[in-house]
Amino acid sequence: MNYSIGQAAKKMGLTAHTLRYYEKEGLLPFVKKTSSGLRIFSEEDIGWLQMIECLKGTGMPLKGIKQYIDWFIEGDSPLQKRLDMFKQQKIKIEEQMRELKKHMEKINYKIAYYTEMVENGSDGVFERNKELAKERARLFGTPERK
Amino acid sequence: MNYSIGQAAKKMGLTAHTLRYYEKEGLLPFVKKTSSGLRIFSEEDIGWLQMIECLKGTGMPLKGIKQYIDWFIEGDSPLQKRLDMFKQQKIKIEEQMRELKKHMEKINYKIAYYTEMVENGSDGVFERNKELAKERARLFGTPERK
DNA sequence: ATAAATTTTAGAGTTTACTCTAAGTCAAGA
DNA sequence: TCTTGACTTAGAGTAAACTCTAAAATTTAT
Numbered sequence: 001m002n003y004s005i006g007q008a009a010k011k012m013g014l015t016a017h018t019l020r021y022y023e024k025e026g027l028l029p030f031v032k033k034t035s036s037g038l039r040i041f042s043e044e045d046i047g048w049l050q051m052i053e054c055l056k057g058t059g060m061p062l063k064g065i066k067q068y069i070d071w072f073i074e075g076d077s078p079l080q081k082r083l084d085m086f087k088q089q090k091i092k093i094e095e096q097m098r099e100l101k102k103h104m105e106k107i108n109y110k111i112a113y114y115t116e117m118v119e120n121g122s123d124g125v126f127e128r129n130k131e132l133a134k135e136r137a138r139l140f141g142t143p144e145r146k
Numbered sequence: 147m148n149y150s151i152g153q154a155a156k157k158m159g160l161t162a163h164t165l166r167y168y169e170k171e172g173l174l175p176f177v178k179k180t181s182s183g184l185r186i187f188s189e190e191d192i193g194w195l196q197m198i199e200c201l202k203g204t205g206m207p208l209k210g211i212k213q214y215i216d217w218f219i220e221g222d223s224p225l226q227k228r229l230d231m232f233k234q235q236k237i238k239i240e241e242q243m244r245e246l247k248k249h250m251e252k253i254n255y256k257i258a259y260y261t262e263m264v265e266n267g268s269d270g271v272f273e274r275n276k277e278l279a280k281e282r283a284r285l286f287g288t289p290e291r292k
Numbered sequence: 293a294t295a296a297a298t299t300t301t302a303g304a305g306t307t308t309a310c311t312c313t314a315a316g317t318c319a320a321g322a
Numbered sequence: 323t324c325t326t327g328a329c330t331t332a333g334a335g336t337a338a339a340c341t342c343t344a345a346a347a348t349t350t351a352t
Contacts (some may be wrong), residue, residue, distance in 0.1 A: 006328065016329080025309095036318060037330060047286060054252045057245055061311070083260035088252055093250050099203055100243055106313055107236050114229035121286045140193060152298065162299080163341055183349060207338070246313060300347065306340080307350065
């Protein structure tokens with residue numbers, strides 16, 4: 001199945017502008033055109049876009065994604081490079097997951113803290129809730145009150 | 147313990163430029179200055195910076211972080227707002243984690259695919275590895291070969 | 293006391309990833 | 323055929339988050 005730029009954009013949740021921009025940046029080297037110049041997005045092109053979204057979603061900048069695509073175009077020889085890139089990316093995602101978990105802990109502490117505050121008034125939270133105080137110490141290292 | 151801007155920057159893994167920029171954007175309203183104008187970062191300011199880094203790390207733009215800080219400055223009344231913001235942020239983090247996991251699956255597939263390719267040559271991977279083919283179908287929906 | 297390092301300010305410049313405009317071309321329905 | 327909507331291009335504009343510059347002041351080390 002083929003798509004016009006508008007249809008492809010809708011399918012991917014992007015704008016047509018963005019797709020043209022990606023093409024200009026060399027991220028969509030396989031998109032064909034009609035004799036009159038209209039872009040035709042094939043199912044395969046949609047696959048590329050999904051890959052792009054995946055790498056983008058893990059924080060890879062467009063230049064890095066282009067690198068991957070360029071390696072792909074170069075043919076079979078830099079196979080190892082592509083594999084290495086994905087392995088690298090995997091490590092980055094694992095790092096991100098650890099980061100997110102750490103952040104989540106802090107957010108959870110804040111939620112517990114503010115919930116306590118909203119329920120019991122804003123004073124003496126740490127006097128009344130030793131658990132929260134301990135959690136705070138663990139997360140932030142220093143106590144909030146002298 | 148107090149820190150100069152350079153020490154604070156080093157401690158946080160940011161540049162002094164960035165700290166001044168944050169201050170200009172209203173993200174560091176509690177940083178004091180000496181009579182001659184040098185900034186003094188207190189332990190509490192470091193705590194704010196850690197909070198900023200935490201929210202930044204979960205994708206909140208600086209303006210959103212400023213909003214939180216402004217609510218804080220306003221005093222106790224918008225307590226519920228702050229709580230709601232953290233709950234919102236928690237939902238966002240959970241979303242991000244799901245996204246990351248989905249991306250991770252795709253990356254893992256690519257790693258399996260390229261590993262197979264590097265080990266066995268680049269042809270007929272799907273003929274030889276039905277498991278990989280099934281995984282691909284699950285992740286991407288469409289087969290790579292007609 | 294003096295040299296070197298750090299900090300100050302205002303403001304300009306950069307990068308990334310879009311986002312939009314204008315003027316024109318193309319395609320599909322009434 | 324006419325009109326409406328989608329598409330084309332080159333290029334300008336935008337927003338976020340830095341990042342850097344320059345000249346002056348301050349602090350620290352010798």
